Amino acid sequence: MTGTGSEIWFSDSYDEARSRILQMAGQTGCSATSISHPLGTAEQPLALDVIRCGSPDAPLRLLLSSGLHGVESPPGSAAQLAFLDRLQRTPLPKTVQVTILHALNPWGWVHSRRMDDRNVDSNRNFLLPGEYYEGAQETYRKIDCFLNPKRSGSWPGQFSLMAAVLVLRYGYGNIQKAITTGQYEFEQGLFFGGREPNWTTAQLQSLIPELTRTTRRACHLDFHTGIGEYGRGQLFVDHPLNSCTRDWMAETYPADALDSLPTESEPPYRARGSFSKWFFEKSTAAETLSCCAEFGTLSSLKMLNILIRENTAYHCDGIDSARRRTLRAELEDSFCPKDPVWRRAVLEQSEQLIWRAIDRMSAWG
């Protein structure tokens, strides 16, 4: 914990965040259950913690999840801690309950990896019935040697030049789509969606139907960082919206907090295997809205640069190699800047997203 303003909710480590969220849950009268991760040990426990606040009979449920991409965990965890802090002074409406999913990828947080222990990008792993863990965009195959070099540290000074050549050859839009859609062919590559449901997906497969069974309306905010303008939060929705949910969202959030809202026929954001799209399909609530709450840090080119270098060092040099340790620190700072101004901006916007949802849940439909 560092700082003097709202940035105190940012924790310096997974262990610190976990102990704070469990302690705060106890102080606010919320119940907590923990799902242990198989790679946890006595010295380094790893768990997904589920914290339930408000009446279990309340028909409206807000879900707040953090840490699907391990290294992106601290801001989402801080938002959850700040929510619990405010809950001590601001009770929930009787019709609303809030469930916190803290550290969806605890191994990734402890090791500062975006992926899980098998290099699986969990936000590409939630495939729906009829989808298969196979395939890659043709452009991804063509630029595999750029995204996933076989030797670390081989071309750091040439990155921008190589990127420019590839953009000229394949087009920026094609490259962006090829990368962000996810791929199921290159096991050590970036945005690898896995061969089967991973640990995180398996836990949520049993948890989400249980959490939404008696719920009339479910709103889900999944916290991420690394996309968008520095310090600016945006909601991304990649499932169809009906007119009722669409109107509720437009009235609940200012236009600048929303990425373009999808229509029923054409969601704008097309990652395969995303948690939010899967949540929308698996929720048994009568109405469901699932959003990715993204907070920008560095430019997309800088983010791609550090992701490539860290991933290559991890696979070529090893998780505890000197090169990877240096890049680990850079990766942490790229996804969660230490800048107190950035941290305060993220927390302020997160608090608004969360409490606007709570205040307006009963006006939904």
Ligand SMILES: [Zn+2]
């Ligand atoms: Zn993310």
